[in-house]
Amino acid sequence: MTGLDSLGPTLTVTTVPADPAGGDTVTATARLTNDCPFPLRDAVLYLIDPGATTATKTIPLGDLRRGAKVSRSWQTAMPADVAGDVSFTAHLVFDVDGHSSDCARAARTVSVPYEPNGVREPYTAFATADDAEFGQYAPGQLVIWAGGRDLSGGTDEKGVVYLPGAAAESCVVQVRTVGLTGSDNPSAKSGLAVANDLTAPGKGGYAVLTMSARYGLEFMTDSDGDGHLDTWAGGGGSYHPAWLRLVRSGTTCTAYATGNGLAWERIGTATVASASGAGDAGLVASAVNANYPGTTVRAVFDHFSVEAP
Structure with missing residues (x-):
C-alpha cells in the first residue's frame, strides 16, 4: 500500500x-x-x-x-x-x-527465489572455488554462487561467468552488481574481470574490479603476467547496487564505479603489460572465506555488456 x-x-x-x-x-x-x-x-x-x-x-x-x-x-x-x-x-x-x-x-x-539453472550461450561458466553454481534469468540477470578463499594474496578461487574472446584490445566492460548475499564474511566480493584467458590467468592480461560486502571497491591487476593479482586501488564504503566499469586500451586498464549509472568515479589506472589480443570478459564472485571456512556467497548481476569505447 x-x-x-x-x-x-x-x-x-x-x-x-x-x-x-x-x-x-x-x-x-x-x-x-x-x-x-x-x-x-x-x-x-x-x-x-x-x-x-x-x-x-x-x-x-x-x-x-x-x-x-x-x-x-x-x-x-x-x-x-x-x-x-x-x-x-x-x-x-x-x-x-x-x-x-x-x-x-x-x-x-x-x-x-534464485535457483541454480546454469548459463546458456553465449556465456560460459568456470570455477576454481568450491561450491560454485550458476544461474541465468530474464531479463538479463546472471548469478554466481561460490566459495573460495580469495582472488588475491596468492590465491585465485572464484566462480566465473564469461564471454570468451569478447574483450577486444579497446573495449568497455560494464555491469551492475545487484546484490551480494549468503556469507557473513565482510570481505566477500563480486564484480568484473578481464584476462587473456579467464580459465588460466597465468596466460596474462588479468584485471578485476569488485565491490566487497562491506569493505568497498577493489581494483586489482596482475603486473607481471604470473596470474596473481598484485596491484591494488580502491577502498571507501560498499554499496549495492553498484555499477562497475573496466575500460581496456591495449595494455592499459582503467576502473570506474558509480551508484547510479550516471556519475562515474575513476578508481584507478594500471598497466597490464601481459594483455594481448582479444581476451575474455566476465563476472567473478568469491566468498573470501579463508577466515570463514565453508561459507559461500551469492552474487546477482544484470546489464552486463562488452562494447567498443
Whole structure:
C-alpha cells in the first residue's frame, strides 16, 4: 500500500493468483481511494507490467471527489525464467486545485527465489572455488554462487561467468552488481574481470574490479603476467547496487564505479603489460572465506555488456 502522504490518496495493487509462478496468466487490480480532503483533478492511472519501462495501460479517470473509490484491472502474465523481485505496478498522476500536480504509486511484488539453472550461450561458466553454481534469468540477470578463499594474496578461487574472446584490445566492460548475499564474511566480493584467458590467468592480461560486502571497491591487476593479482586501488564504503566499469586500451586498464549509472568515479589506472589480443570478459564472485571456512556467497548481476569505447 502506498499513500501520497498522511492525507492520502491510498493506492494498492493485488493479483490473482496471489503468488503467481513463472508463465502464469495474472489478473492484476489497482484500487484507489481518495482519502485527501480535496478532489483529485484530471487523474490518470498507469498500469505497468513486470519489467516494463512504459505503461501497459493508460486510463484517464478525470476528477475524483473526496472519498471516491476506483478499481481497474488488467490482464498480464508472470514472466517465465525470472527470479528476484517481480512487481505489478500502478502509478497515479493528478492535479491539485488546478495548479500543481502530484502522484501516488503502489506495487504487488512477488519474490521468486534464485535457483541454480546454469548459463546458456553465449556465456560460459568456470570455477576454481568450491561450491560454485550458476544461474541465468530474464531479463538479463546472471548469478554466481561460490566459495573460495580469495582472488588475491596468492590465491585465485572464484566462480566465473564469461564471454570468451569478447574483450577486444579497446573495449568497455560494464555491469551492475545487484546484490551480494549468503556469507557473513565482510570481505566477500563480486564484480568484473578481464584476462587473456579467464580459465588460466597465468596466460596474462588479468584485471578485476569488485565491490566487497562491506569493505568497498577493489581494483586489482596482475603486473607481471604470473596470474596473481598484485596491484591494488580502491577502498571507501560498499554499496549495492553498484555499477562497475573496466575500460581496456591495449595494455592499459582503467576502473570506474558509480551508484547510479550516471556519475562515474575513476578508481584507478594500471598497466597490464601481459594483455594481448582479444581476451575474455566476465563476472567473478568469491566468498573470501579463508577466515570463514565453508561459507559461500551469492552474487546477482544484470546489464552486463562488452562494447567498443
